[in-house]
Amino acid sequence: MSESFTQRVLDGKALSATIRAEIALVVAERKAAGLPPPGLGVILIGDHPASLSYVTAKTRACREVGFHAVQHSLPANVTEADVIRYVRAYNEDPAIHGILVQLPLPEQVREEAIIEAISPHKDVDGFHPMNVGLLARGTPRFVPCTPLGVQELLKRAGIETRGKHVVIIGRSNIVGRPLAALLSLRGPGGDATVTVAHSLTRNLAEISRAADILVAAIGRPKFVTAEMIRPGAVVIDVGINRIDDPTAPKGTRIVGDVDAAALREFASAYTPVPGGVGPMTIAMLLRNTLESARRSG
Numbered sequence: 398m399s400e401s402f403t404q405r406v407l408d409g410k411a412l413s414a415t416i417r418a419e420i421a422l423v424v425a426e427r428k429a430a431g432l433p434p435p436g437l438g439v440i441l442i443g444d445h446p447a448s449l450s451y452v453t454a455k456t457r458a459c460r461e462v463g464f465h466a467v468q469h470s471l472p473a474n475v476t477e478a479d480v481i482r483y484v485r486a487y488n489e490d491p492a493i494h495g496i497l498v499q500l501p502l503p504e505q506v507r508e509e510a511i512i513e514a515i516s517p518h519k520d521v522d523g524f525h526p527m528n529v530g531l532l533a534r535g536t537p538r539f540v541p542c543t544p545l546g547v548q549e550l551l552k553r554a555g556i557e558t559r560g561k562h563v564v565i566i567g568r569s570n571i572v573g574r575p576l577a578a579l580l581s582l583r584g585p586g587g588d589a590t591v592t593v594a595h596s597l598t599r600n601l602a603e604i605s606r607a608a609d610i611l612v613a614a615i616g617r618p619k620f621v622t623a624e625m626i627r628p629g630a631v632v633i634d635v636g637i638n639r640i641d642d643p644t645a646p647k648g649t650r651i652v653g654d655v656d657a658a659a660l661r662e663f664a665s666a667y668t669p670v671p672g673g674v675g676p677m678t679i680a681m682l683l684r685n686t687l688e689s690a691r692r693s694g
Contacts, residue, residue, distance in 0.1 A: 410672040484496060558580055
């Protein structure tokens with residue numbers, strides 16, 4: 398390594414298992430007290446392999462912790478009105494505390510229309526404009542699951558964010574923007590000075606090298622290279638990219654947005670891909686759904 402520091406791998410898979418066990422204990426206590434289990438209503442449109450895989454993992458995780466999980470699988474040619482009808486049925490179902498419409502949606506179904514149709518009190522993905530606004534105001538109700546998972550990883554690893562400079566490469570509404578708002582809030586896991594950068598940022602390498610904590614969420618394989626990481630920085634790799642690899646059994650493999658060799662050389666702590674942020678996203682979906690159930694009684 399270029400500098401002397403102890404390196405840690407931030408194991409999101411192991412932490413996710415711990416959080417799921419904590420949630421399962423709370424659910425068991427709720428059931429023992431005569432309270433209903435948290436319920437998640439899922440809508441899957443079409444048969445996109447990645448979406449099907451994500452939904453399967455999420456519903457399996459729900460059942461493993463004792464949640465009530467319901468799934469509607471709709472054809473790829475479904476109308477926007479029909480999707481909204483299913484969303485509203487979940488809105489009105491007292492056994493459903495959280496609603497998940499798996500993205501992306503087919504072109505005839507507008508994402509913003511579906512998100513706005515979800516009750517903000519059951520919007521466990523944190524995408525409804527009302528919940529986005531509450532986070533921006535500093536009084537969050539539901540925070541998008543991936544940013545929340547990043548924050549939880551940092552907190553449980555004992556990585557201080559207070560007064561630190563966080564650089565986020567990526568400005569999506571799913572990760573970059575909400576994570577910037579979350580880490581700048583007052584209190585534990587916040588109080589950071591946050592810079593949001595992107596592919597058009599001038600002097601990007603210079604800015605990223607100034608980060609105490611660098612978050613890569615740009616969706617481009619190996620975009621962050623060695624010259625973009627300050628030795629000893631904490632690096633959170635949100636990217637999940639499939640690239641060709643003739644040596645792999647299926648001819649492809651999963652890589653992050655950060656060059657793995659650069660991580661091993663310069664980062665004092667980092668998330669692996671896979672097994673880092675990904676499992677934490679599902680764990681936070683469970684936590685948001687549990688919190689929604691608690692609020693409903």
